[in-house]
Amino acid sequence: MQAEMNEWQQAGRIDVHNHVGGEGGIGRLGGELDRRRAEGLLARAEKLDIDFLCVSAPLTTDSPTPDEVRRVNDVVLQAMELSDRFLGFCFLNPGYAREALEEMERCIVDGGMVGVKLYHQYFVCDPVQAPMMERAAELQAPVLMHAGKVTDAATRARQPRLSNAVHFVKAGEMFPDTQLIQGHIGGGGDWEWNLRVLENCPNNVYIDTSGSVIDAGIVDRTVATLGVERVLFATDGILEEGVGKVLEADLDEVDRARILAGNARDILTRRNG
Amino acid sequence: MMSLTLPELFDINTTVGHWPFRKIPHQTPGALRQVLEKAGIRGAAVANTHGLFYKNCHDANLELAVWLAPHGEFFSGVATLNPLYAAWERDLRACREELGFCAMRLVPQYHGYELGCREAVAMAQAATELSLPLLVPHRVVDVRQRHGFDTERTIGIDEIGALCAAVPQARVIATEANFSGRALIDAEGGFRYPGLYLESSRVDLGSFPEAVAAERILFGTGAPFKHLQPAILKLEIAALESPSRERIGRRNGRELLGFS
Secondary structure, eight states: OHHHHHHHHHOSOEEEEEEOOBTTBTTSOOSSBOHHHHHHHHHHHHHTTOOEEEEEOOOOSSSOOHHHHHHHHHHHHHHHHHOTTEEEEEEOOTTSHHHHHHHHIIIIIITOOOEEEEOSSSOTTOGGGHHHHHHHHHHTOOEEEOBOOOOSHHHHHHOTTOBOHHHHHHHHHHSTTSOEEEOOTTSSSOHHHHHHHHTTOOTTEEEEOOSSOOBTTHHHHHHHHHOGGGEEOOOTTOHHHHHHHHHHSSOOHHHHHIIIIIHHHHHHTTOOO | OOOOOOOOEEEEEEEESOOTTSOOSOOSHHHHHHHHHHTTEEEEEEEEGGGGTOSSTHHHHHHHHHHHGGGTTSEEEEEEOOTTSTTHHHHHHHHHHTSOOOEEEOOHHHHTOOTTSHHHHHHHHHHHHTTOOEEEESOSSOGGGOOTTSOOOOOOHHHHHHHHHHSTTOOEEEESOOOOHHHHBOTTSOBSOTTEEEEGGGOOGGGSOHHHHHHHEEOOOOTTTBOSHHHHHHHHHSSOOHHHHHIIIIIHHHHHTTOO
């Protein structure tokens, strides 16, 4: 842990939201870690000076079983063995409360992962999240969730339980000791609406900058809303977009460095257990 | 970071004018030119956003010509016309011969037609006879965040490909598209649509063989709607030889618009 903390201290860029996958592809079940793809990700990240990548392997199905959850987290553990530049986030289905807590022990306490990744199986403020959120608070492990405020009918139909800022504000109040990261302000959807809601959010709600949306001003507006301390650099696998929009944001270099690595470092070094 | 010397860049995909659904910075030619030049971009093709919304969209072309006049050769005007509207034939000729525009934009998702319709094909043929390449946006903004009054429709490769097939001599530049090499290259390694080109901002350069990328891809940013740096980074770090990078970054766009 101390050695890891020393490396994190030197990091210039920590991507808090990225993914690895098994041989079945990202977001799908299937096989061992796709090493070629993972190595390709590391090479691309190196070209953009990304020192560490927080990776998960979430499933997008309605109710992944505990066995399916274990299998995808095994892929993340394999990625961590491949390179210590991968920092693992364990995917959980809170609908299986006992198994989710067991998986946190396996992956975070014993396995060295640094956070929890949730997808759209439940809203972030659903009471079913409580046992996992409380344990995450005890471990000081951040909880990152796929999120967005989509306005097109097709995406709404595919993701009926996609959490947006309203859900995160509520979750921040329900789980005040848990560090919540709203995924990808640029992940598609009305980011302006999300930011307007977040104008009054609890201090334990953070946001990451990832996503393919690189609308001019998106990072500036995010910083203006939450303050620079709660904005985290990330790419969600879309690397040039992720790096480019932060480099172009109207920030002084101290604030840019905070977003690129400093804020992530603060969160990751709080972890205990 | 791997840091290569980029060529002076020419941006095939910029716009000016007011967008009604979100406050966009740098909407005027002067402001846009400042941010482009700061990023190392030395010229740009530019269309008027108002052309999406004016019923008589030639008014947007006339506006654009006035706005661009103080900027000399930095900006190359792109006409926006609707093949379903009256007098498009005269407007097209005026855009070329009187306003000096270098390309024409077709926006079927805003003007209510299919690219394969008789009128669109006729306009594409007429533009081609005037040596005007055609810009076709796959989308203007990400439809997942669209305003309720904005269109959800995107223009896919099948529809664009059908236009290319209907007007084989046309040079069609798909902008804001993320079509991959897998979709565009046939089993023999040839490009499926001989007249098709791609603006780079959403393209995965690595999905194309270098020879194809160097011939078919044109640097673009989508400014001022989008940040410029992602498109510049893409070109900077792509595994390309310098001549290919120079072609994509500058030459392809300028050649298609008729500049040496």
